[in-house]
Amino acid sequence: MPPESAAIELRSINQLLVDEHGSPARYWIPAYQRGYRWNQIQVTQLLNDIWEFIQASEEKRRTSFYCLQPLVVRRLEDGSYEVVDGQQRLTTIFILLSHRDEILGILRKQRFTIDYETRDPVFLEDIDLDRSNENVDFYHICEAWRAIDSWLGERDRMHALKLLQHLLNDDETGRNVKVIWYELASGDDPVAAFTRLNIGKIPLTEAELVRALFLRRATQDDATGNLSLRIAYEWDQIEKRLQDDSIWYFLQNTDIDDANRIGLVFRLAARLEGNALSGEDYAVFSHFSGLLNSDLSAEVEWRKVKDIFMALEEWYEDRYLFHVVGFVLNQTVGELSTITELLENSQTSSKHDFFRSLRNRVFRMVLGGDLYAITSDEIEEEITNLCATVGYANASKVRSLLLLFNLATLLEDPRSNIRFQFDSFKRESWDIEHIRSVSDERPSRPQAQEEWLRHCLTFLRSAKGEAEHELAVSIAAYLASSTELRDQATFEEIDGEILSFFNEATAGPDHDLANLTLLDSRTNRGYRNAVFAVKRSVLLKNDRSGIFVPLCTRNVFLKCYSRTVGNVMFWAEQDAQDYLHAISRTLTRFFLGKGGTS
Numbered sequence: 322m323p324p325e326s327a328a329i330e331l332r333s334i335n336q337l338l339v340d341e342h343g344s345p346a347r348y349w350i351p352a353y354q355r356g357y358r359w360n361q362i363q364v365t366q367l368l369n370d371i372w373e374f375i376q377a378s379e380e381k382r383r384t385s386f387y388c389l390q391p392l393v394v395r396r397l398e399d400g401s402y403e404v405v406d407g408q409q410r411l412t413t414i415f416i417l418l419s420h421r422d423e424i425l426g427i428l429r430k431q432r433f434t435i436d437y438e439t440r441d442p443v444f445l446e447d448i449d450l451d452r453s454n455e456n457v458d459f460y461h462i463c464e465a466w467r468a469i470d471s472w473l474g475e476r477d478r479m480h481a482l483k484l485l486q487h488l489l490n491d492d493e494t495g496r497n498v499k500v501i502w503y504e505l506a507s508g509d510d511p512v513a514a515f516t517r518l519n520i521g522k523i524p525l526t527e528a529e530l531v532r533a534l535f536l537r538r539a540t541q542d543d544a545t546g547n548l549s550l551r552i553a554y555e556w557d558q559i560e561k562r563l564q565d566d567s568i569w570y571f572l573q574n575t576d577i578d579d580a581n582r583i584g585l586v587f588r589l590a591a592r593l594e595g596n597a598l599s600g601e602d603y604a605v606f607s608h609f610s611g612l613l614n615s616d617l618s619a620e621v622e623w624r625k626v627k628d629i630f631m632a633l634e635e636w637y638e639d640r641y642l643f644h645v646v647g648f649v650l651n652q653t654v655g656e657l658s659t660i661t662e663l664l665e666n667s668q669t670s671s672k673h674d675f676f677r678s679l680r681n682r683v684f685r686m687v688l689g690g691d692l693y694a695i696t697s698d699e700i701e702e703e704i705t706n707l708c709a710t711v712g713y714a715n716a717s718k719v720r721s722l723l724l725l726f727n728l729a730t731l732l733e734d735p736r737s738n739i740r741f742q743f744d745s746f747k748r749e750s751w752d753i754e755h756i757r758s759v760s761d762e763r764p765s766r767p768q769a770q771e772e773w774l775r776h777c778l779t780f781l782r783s784a785k786g787e788a789e790h791e792l793a794v795s796i797a798a799y800l801a802s803s804t805e806l807r808d809q810a811t812f813e814e815i816d817g818e819i820l821s822f823f824n825e826a827t828a829g830p831d832h833d834l835a836n837l838t839l840l841d842s843r844t845n846r847g848y849r850n851a852v853f854a855v856k857r858s859v860l861l862k863n864d865r866s867g868i869f870v871p872l873c874t875r876n877v878f879l880k881c882y883s884r885t886v887g888n889v890m891f892w893a894e895q896d897a898q899d900y901l902h903a904i905s906r907t908l909t910r911f912f913l914g915k916g917g918t919s
Contacts, residue, residue, distance in 0.1 A: 528581030
């Protein structure tokens with residue numbers, strides 16, 4: 322009888338061959354399905370993937386099975402299965418088995434059967450290549466046959482035998498190929514399921530498959546349906562929360578294009594249970610399938626998942642943890658491994674010790690060594706030396722320091738409620754750039770020179786001072802002249818006047834930390850080597866418009882770090898030194914635990 326609730330499990334290809342009575346399993350393709358449409362490339366890719374799995378498993382570089390995409394079916398009253406999704410893969414496997422029918426005999430296996438509501442099933446049983454042009458279904462079936470024939474023709478008979486041995490291995494602990502068997506409940510509408518899976522190419526995601534596992538097991542554990550309803554409701558609440566980019570990009574450096582972000586929590590749950598998730602397809606589903614098809618209850622396993630999410634949410638809500646954990650994850654390539662490690666640490670430590678371990682972790686990332694093995698004076702000395710010596714040549718180190726400077730600044734005053742916008746920071750690609758123009762990187766190409774002058778002209782015209790007006794007239798005259806009449810000497814003369822006007826003619830700390838801040842890539846491209854005043858105008862305009870600007874970048878161009886403020890249009894040597902001192906002082910206070918909650 323058809324199941325009362327959806328059934329979901331891993332099934333080997335061998336299990337697809339026969340029904341519970343040992344007779345060939347019968348699959349039925351309804352009229353709402355399109356015909357077989359795989360081309361030779363898709364068929365060859367499937368064979369290559371299976372063969373790669375076989376080789377990797379023999380070299381012990383892969384786990385015990387290779388998982389294909391889900392096969393969604395509905396059991397009919399006569400014991401056959403209506404194929405809702407997965408027809409293309411199922412038919413390709415049938416054609417492969419047909420192509421090597423003699424090996425099936427050697428292995429003592431038999432093929433399943435495929436029937437159609439509106440198509441001729443006889444041709445598939447006895448493929449005739451001479452009839453390939455009779456209709457589009459015959460054509461694609463014959464193309465698949467030719468692809469299999471070509472693939473096997475490049476290999477000897479033993480390769481074909483090995484391929485089918487692994488494909489049809491009936492040892493559930495051995496190396497074989499499996500599908501995710503998703504059997505709809507008796508009351509489910511197969512047409513609605515087909516439409517959801519195929520209109521707009523919406524895939525059945527791994528998270529949805531895990532959801533089905535939980536709900537099926539919950540139905541078995543609690544006949545009242547209350548547990549299923551609670552899991553479904555709480556699932557939706559977690560997913561809704563993770564769809565908030567502010568929390569997602571706090572945890573992740575990129576959008577993994579996963580429509581179900583809750584999948585992150587399940588990957589963490591599997592890793593905390595000791596499953597390394599070595600990159601196998603549907604590894605998370607396989608993990609929970611093993612748990613929920615055993616004696617473990619849905620409620621217990623769901624509570625573990627909820628506890629993980631609640632820990633992540635606590636990190637997000639706690640202002641100190643938000644910024645410090647956010648920094649750690651931003652600096653990490655494998656966020657999943659790092660989050661797993663942090664979760665394990667938080668579960669075995671007091672909150673105070675966890676905070677201390679986080680600060681020590683940040684210290685190791687930035688400076689190396691053990692924060693708690695040196696004195697306060699030594700911490701200050703190391704930070705001061707690092708700030709004085711690091712520069713543009715070590716861009717990744719500078720970016721880390723500047724990000725930490727922003728986060729530590731936000732944590733300095735416990736009365737502040739401003740939070741760093743990791744989502745804007747990561748999506749808009751903020752990176753390091755010079756505060757004042759760099760004297761040894763003057764524009765050399767005519768187009769770059771013209772762009773540089775136009776940026777300066779726009780700013781000078783807005784200033785409306787007499788000196789600004791005179792310089793603007795010179796620039797406008799140069800830009801109005803034909804490109805043929807322009808020469809390098811004239812540009813260099815005007816360029817020199819601009820740098821002198823903005824006090825940037827003399828060499829300063831061009832590539833030192835004292836002349837570097839975080840700028841977004843868009844501003845970077847447009848104003849890469851502009852003078853301080855032009856960059857200041859652009860950044861403050863963005864800030865007034867509500868566009869994200871890191872707090873310390875804003876403070877730089879407002880000259881908040883300068884102990885004596887002269888002309889706000891210039892970035893002088895003293896401004897740079899005051900800024901460098903502010904970075905060093907703020908980072909020192911952070912590591913000494915004198916700012917924010919610690």
